[in-house]
Each structure stands twice: as C-alpha cells, then as structure tokens.
Amino acid sequence: MAQTLYDKLWESHVVHREADGTALIYIDRHLVHEVTSPQAFEGLKLAGRKPWRPSSIVSTPDHNTPTDHWDEGIKDPVSRLQVETLDANVREVGALAYFPFKDPRMGILHVVGPENGATLPGMTVVCGDSHTSTHGAFACMAHGIGTSEVEHVMATQCLVQKKSKSMLVLVNGDLGPGVTGKDVALAVIGKIGTAGGTGYAIEFAGNAIRSLSMEGRMTLCNMAIEAGARMGFVAVDDKTIDYLRGRPFSPSGEAWDKAVAYWRTLHSDTAAEFDKVLTLNAADIRPQVTWGTSPEMVVAVDGRVPDPAQEADPVKREGMERALQYMGLQANTPITEISIDKVFIGSCTNSRIEDLREAAAVIKGKKVAANVKLALAVPGSGLVKRQAEEEGLDQVFLAAGFEWREPGCSMCLAMNADRLEPGERCASTSNRNFEGRQGPGGRTHLVSPAMAAAAAIAGHFADVRQRA
Amino acid sequence: MDKFERLDGLVAPLDRNNVDTDAIIPKQFLKSIKRSGFGPNAFDEWRYLDVGEPSQDCSQRPRNPDFVLNQARYSGAQVLLTRANFGCGSSREHAPWALLDYGFKVILAESYADIFFNNCFKNGILPIVLPAAEIEALFQQVLATPGYQLVVDLAAQTVTRPDGKILSFEVDAFRKECLLNGWDDIGLTLRHAEKIKAFEEKRRLEQPWLFAQ
Numbered sequence: 307m308a309q310t311l312y313d314k315l316w317e318s319h320v321v322h323r324e325a326d327g328t329a330l331i332y333i334d335r336h337l338v339h340e341v342t343s344p345q346a347f348e349g350l351k352l353a354g355r356k357p358w359r360p361s362s363i364v365s366t367p368d369h370n371t372p373t374d375h376w377d378e379g380i381k382d383p384v385s386r387l388q389v390e391t392l393d394a395n396v397r398e399v400g401a402l403a404y405f406p407f408k409d410p411r412m413g414i415l416h417v418v419g420p421e422n423g424a425t426l427p428g429m430t431v432v433c434g435d436s437h438t439s440t441h442g443a444f445a446c447m448a449h450g451i452g453t454s455e456v457e458h459v460m461a462t463q464c465l466v467q468k469k470s471k472s473m474l475v476l477v478n479g480d481l482g483p484g485v486t487g488k489d490v491a492l493a494v495i496g497k498i499g500t501a502g503g504t505g506y507a508i509e510f511a512g513n514a515i516r517s518l519s520m521e522g523r524m525t526l527c528n529m530a531i532e533a534g535a536r537m538g539f540v541a542v543d544d545k546t547i548d549y550l551r552g553r554p555f556s557p558s559g560e561a562w563d564k565a566v567a568y569w570r571t572l573h574s575d576t577a578a579e580f581d582k583v584l585t586l587n588a589a590d591i592r593p594q595v596t597w598g599t600s601p602e603m604v605v606a607v608d609g610r611v612p613d614p615a616q617e618a619d620p621v622k623r624e625g626m627e628r629a630l631q632y633m634g635l636q637a638n639t640p641i642t643e644i645s646i647d648k649v650f651i652g653s654c655t656n657s658r659i660e661d662l663r664e665a666a667a668v669i670k671g672k673k674v675a676a677n678v679k680l681a682l683a684v685p686g687s688g689l690v691k692r693q694a695e696e697e698g699l700d701q702v703f704l705a706a707g708f709e710w711r712e713p714g715c716s717m718c719l720a721m722n723a724d725r726l727e728p729g730e731r732c733a734s735t736s737n738r739n740f741e742g743r744q745g746p747g748g749r750t751h752l753v754s755p756a757m758a759a760a761a762a763i764a765g766h767f768a769d770v771r772q773r774a
Numbered sequence: 775m776d777k778f779e780r781l782d783g784l785v786a787p788l789d790r791n792n793v794d795t796d797a798i799i800p801k802q803f804l805k806s807i808k809r810s811g812f813g814p815n816a817f818d819e820w821r822y823l824d825v826g827e828p829s830q831d832c833s834q835r836p837r838n839p840d841f842v843l844n845q846a847r848y849s850g851a852q853v854l855l856t857r858a859n860f861g862c863g864s865s866r867e868h869a870p871w872a873l874l875d876y877g878f879k880v881i882l883a884e885s886y887a888d889i890f891f892n893n894c895f896k897n898g899i900l901p902i903v904l905p906a907a908e909i910e911a912l913f914q915q916v917l918a919t920p921g922y923q924l925v926v927d928l929a930a931q932t933v934t935r936p937d938g939k940i941l942s943f944e945v946d947a948f949r950k951e952c953l954l955n956g957w958d959d960i961g962l963t964l965r966h967a968e969k970i971k972a973f974e975e976k977r978r979l980e981q982p983w984l985f986a987q
C-alpha cells in the first residue's frame with residue numbers, strides 16, 4: 307500500500323502497539339538543554355532509574371547563556387546554577403556529545419544537531435523544546451516534549467504516542483526574489499492559523515520547497531509548531547544528502563553508502579493519501595511581517611495593519627483589538643510606516659550561515675538608521691560564528707552598526723540579558739511574537755533575516771524586494 | 775502523580791483565545807531547577823502590575839485589579855474555563871506545574887496545543903475539550919452566577935452544570951486509566967523493557983550509524 311513519509315517514519319519506530327492505537331515509539335536522538343532537563347534528571351535519580359542509552363543524548367546549554375562578555379562567565383546566579391546543573395547531570399549520565407558553555411561547538415541545539423550530523427534522516431528526534439520540529443527538514447520525526455517525557459525518554463528510550471493525522475502542504479511554482487523559507491512559514495500560518503495544524507504532522511512538498519536550501523527547510527519546519535502541528539518534515543533529496551556528507555556524526559565509508567540507500571526511500575509514495583492537503587502558489591507569497599501578538603497575525607510587507615471592525619467573529623475581534631493595543635498600532639497603518647527601536651537577527655529559526663549571509667547582503671556598505679537603538683546579530687552556534695567570520699560577515703555587521711555576539715538563544719526569549727524594554731518595538735527573525743516574549747511589554751514583529759536587515763537600515767519596515 | 779477521579783469545583787473564566795505558555799508562566803521563572811512553587815507566578819504579567827522576578831515574595835506585589843483571577847469571587851477556583859488553542863507556544867512543563875500549584879485541576883476549552891495537552895495528563899490535570907457552543911454557554915453562566923461550580927467526573931466522562939445539564943466529553947482510554955489510577959507511565963513502559971531491547975538490537979544491526987558512540 308502506498309505510504310506517506312510519515313507512515314514510513316512512524317512504522318519504523320513502533321516498539322509496541324496497544325489495541326487503541328497507542329504505541330510505544332523508539333527514540334533515536336535526545337537533545338537536552340538546561341531549562342527543561344533538571345527536573346527530569348532529578349526524577350530519574352529519585353526513582354533509582356538508570357538512563358537507558360546515554361549515547362542517544364546530544365546536549366548544550368543555550369537558553370540562559372549570555373551572548374557577550376564571556377570572559378565574565380554567567381553573571382545571573384539563577385541562570386548559572388541551571389547551566390552548572392546541566393554540566394553535572396551530563397557528566398554523571400554521559401552523552402554522545404556535550405558542548406558546555408563557551409565550547410567552540412556550543413550553540414542553539416536546533417542548529418548544533420544538524421550541523422554536527424547528529425540529526426540524520428529517518429530518526430526520531432525529541433527535545434524538551436517545542437522547536438524540535440526543525441529537525442524534520444532531514445525527514446525526521448522530530449517534536450518537542452515536556453519535562454516528564456524527557457524523563458520518560460531517558461528512562462525507557464521510548465515515548466507513548468498516538469499517531470497524528472497527516473497534512474500535505476504543497477507549495478508549487480517559484481518563490482520570488484527576496485522571499486524566503488521564513489516567508490513561506492509565516493504565509494502558511496497566516497492561512498491556516500496557529501491552531502490550523504493541531505493534531506497533524508505536516509509534510510512540506512512542491513518545487514518551491516525543493517528549491518529551498520537545507521537552512522530554508524529548517525526554518526520552515528521550525529515554524530510548523532507555530533501552526534499548531536506536532537511536527538513538520540520534508541522528504542530526502544540530493545540537498546539533504548549533500549548537506550550531511552562529512553559531518554562529525556554522519557556515517558562514513560560503507561555505512562554512508564548503506565545509509566544513503568535507505569535515506570533515498572524517505573519520501574511519500576506517489577499514490578499516498580493525506581488526511582488534508584493545502585496548496586499554495588509560491589508566486590503569491592510576498593515578504594511577511596507580523597503585526598500582532600500571535601504568528602497568525604501576519605500580512606505582506608506591502609499590506610496594512612488590519613482593522614478589527616472588519617472582523618465578524620466577536621472573540622477574534624476582541625483578540626485583534628487587544629493585540630493592537632499591546633502593539634501600540636492603529637488599524638490601517640501601512641506596514642512600511644511602522645518604525646522600530648531594535649533589531650534581532652538570530653534564534654533557531656534564522657541564525658544559520660545562510661541567514662547571516664542574506665542579512666549581510668542587504669546591509670553591506672550601509673548604516674543602521676539613527677532611530678534604531680540596538681541591532682543584534684547572534685549566530686546560532688560557535689561553528690556558524692566561525693564560518694561567518696571566515697567569510698567576513700562579522701565585519702559587514704559591525705561596519706553597519708550591528709553588535710556581533712556569541713551564540714545562544716539570546717533575545718528570542720530574553721532569558722539572558724538581551725531583551726526589549728517595555729514598549730520597545732523589534733524587527734525579529736525569531737518565531738514568537740507573544741506578549742512579553744522578548745521582554746515584558748516588548749513588541750515583536752516577526753520577519754525574515756533580509757527583511758530584518760532592511761528594517762535596520764530604513765529604521766522602519768521596508769520591502770526588501772525594492773532594496774535589492 | 776496524584777489520582778484524578780471526581781471534582782466539584784469553582785470555575786474561573788479566562789475569556790481569550792490562544793493563551794500561550796509564556797503568558798501562563800513567563801520565562802524568567804523557568805530558571806528554577808525545581809518542579810514546585812510556580813503557582814504565585816502563574817499568569818504573572820497579567821496578574822501583577824510590576825515585573826516579576828524569581829524568588830520574590832509575591833504577596834506584597836501590586837495586583838492588576840482588571841485581571842479576572844484577581845477578583846475575589848474566583849479565589850480558590852479549581853476549574854479554568856477558556857477558549858481555543860489554550861497552552862500554545864513553548865513545551866515548558868512549568869505551565870501545567872504553575873496551573874496545578876495555583877490550584878487548577880481541570881481545564882475546559884475548545885482546543886489545546888498538543889504538547890501542553892500531553893503535559894497536563896502527566897501532572898494530574900484533566901484538560902477537557904468541549905464544543906464552542908457549550909464553552910460559550912458556560913461563559914455566560916459563570917459570568918452571571920457568583921460561586922458557579924461544576925462537577926467533573928472522569929470515570930463517567932461528564933461535566934455536570936448547576937442546572938443539571940450533563941455535558942459529556944471524550945478522553946483517550948489510556949490517559950484516562952493513568953489519571954484515574956495515578957499511574958507512573960515510566961513504570962508502565964518498563965513492563966515492555968524486553969521488547970524495547972529487542973527492537974533496539976534489530977535497529978542497531980540494520981542502521982548501525984544511528985548508534986555512533
């Protein structure tokens with residue numbers, strides 16, 4: 307029978323099946339960071355249980371670590387304790403790889419996994435972090451879990467799961483210049499809403515998706531969770547295989563050939579059926595900017611802030627009014643007239659080398675506008691940082707007036723010192739524009755790296771297509 | 775985990791769609807390495823007028839009189855009534871920990887975000903899905919009736935309104951059993967340890983690259 311990619315991934319991981327369809331699913335890769343793991347390690351110890359397969363663990367601190375003054379260590383004592391707790395726990399339990407604070411390979415887990423070849427096609431990848439869906443770009447079944455499940459995976463190497471429904475998001479045609487994986491992600495969320503993917507695993511396909519680099523696909527799968535989906539993934543093709551060749555934990559020699567032969571089977575069969583299909587025309591997707599406090603509150607850069615008065619549903623209308631009030635925006639304002647205070651280029655959505663290249667191409671030889679108080683460029687990992695520096699991108703950012711930081715989550719969630727002050731408005735390449743996400747009272751607009759760069763130069767949102 | 779069987783509890787209405795986990799428990803409180811003590815910081819940014827910091831005495835902080843949970847009539851609520859896509863955003867289990875520590879044992883909503891929904895069951899909170907029309911009717915009744923209580927019976931899968939109307943709800947059979955018995959699901963999974971080992975060995979032979987050391 308014709309199978310979807312999801313069917314293949316699911317079936318190859320079922321250890322045990324209950325009569326009601328609940329299954330025990332084997333976990334190949336467990337990514338562990340400092341925020342969601344301490345209670346799990348503690349639980350394991352209290353119950354006197356041994357970790358099942360520590361060599362499935364790849365770990366690094368990322369959420370709490372500072373992005374500057376590394377010589378001074380972690381100043382916040384509460385954050386420091388959390389990072390030290392991770393150090394101690396991983397040292398005790400063991401791992402395939404651990405990149406502690408300041409290690410040259412430290413970084414955001416969802417950047418670190420793929421770039422080290424620790425994320426391989428056909429794997430189940432889990433992490434106590436919702437953006438684990440990122441790894442779906444490699445045809446993995448990858449999703450976030452809570453701390454109880456972190457403990458469950460450590461103790462049993464399995465999770466109790468029910469299969470989701472399948473959705474195919476087909477993006478046909480060619481993406482226009484200046485339109486990126488981020489814009490595709492936001493356009494999909496704008497179309498189906500933040501709950502539109504609830505209960506589904508989404509496969510992204512179509513030639514516009516094929517045309518995306520692995521970085522672009524990671525950005526897209528990263529944001530599948532913002533559409534409410536359990537996970538998002540893309541089938542294996544030559545780009546997947548080329549990306550993985552020669553990475554530290556990728557197989558080599560004979561094992562490589564055997565692996566590649568298997569990976570090539572990781573796509574949906576032609577006749578496979580999905581529970582739901584959504585089709586988008588790539589040519590219709592323009593650079594996107596969010597205007598509200600949920601990723602579904604998004605319009606194209608040449609659009610305007612919507613008017614709640616036009617919304618028929620009273621609960622939605624009230625939500626829009628509340629969002630506009632929080633964001634300090636008037637209905638019908640053209641997006642390009644919204645001026646900004648800060649710019650953040652980083653996060654597991656958009657901090658890979660290609661993202662930095664795209665942003666640098668826009669700002670090269672220009673200066674950050676006078677009204678922009680702070681523009682941050684935060685590479686996703688130590689390896690990305692080094693590569694960018696080898697290409698001279700750091701100099702482009704610095705010459706324009708950006709700050710060039712050490713890797714980490716940074717102002718994506720503002721657990722460290724990088725944050726917005728109340729009322730400040732930010733063009734951000736991260737993934738969430740919730741109230742207070744980048745600091746209490748902060749106002750976040752989600753955009754692609756090129757659009758963030760264009761906004762930094764203009765001092766307000768600007769259509770990157772007109773600046774190229 | 776505590777058992778959940780039946781509850782007769784006061785209902786508090788949180789009339790919003792898309793309440794995210796950053797709103798339920800803001801990130802600064804995630805620095806804790808403990809599981810408990812998050813209740814005073816549940817909905818911190820909505821509940822208080824100042825900016826909350828970890829390890830602070832919340833009893834002295836200025837409260838936002840406009841936030842619904844600060845109204846005296848909802849004090850001691852154990853059932854949270856809300857709208858669609860509750861618990862969206864991050865995977866933080868600190869969100870159900872905070873709700874539980876605050877006192878909520880049941881949530882009623884049109885829909886939930888996936889990871890949050892899972893996390894509730896792991897902590898003895900029952901998240902119930904009801905159709906939009908029933909949620910709307912409950913909102914009207916709660917707002918009109920001080921001291922509005924609901925009886926939630928997990929075994930029977932029913933919510934009983936004060937006017938006697940019975941609303942039934944669906945719940946996954948396995949999760950229901952776990953909640954009713956307060957089972958530890960790691961223990962349940964480990965009953966299959968031999969099967970897991972056999973699966974792992976086969977996988978190691980077929981795809982040895984997954985087992986790099």
Ligand code: SF4
Nearest residue numbers: 437653654715718719
């Ligand atoms: S970069 Fe942001 S979204 Fe990604 S893992 Fe870090 S905090 Fe989470």
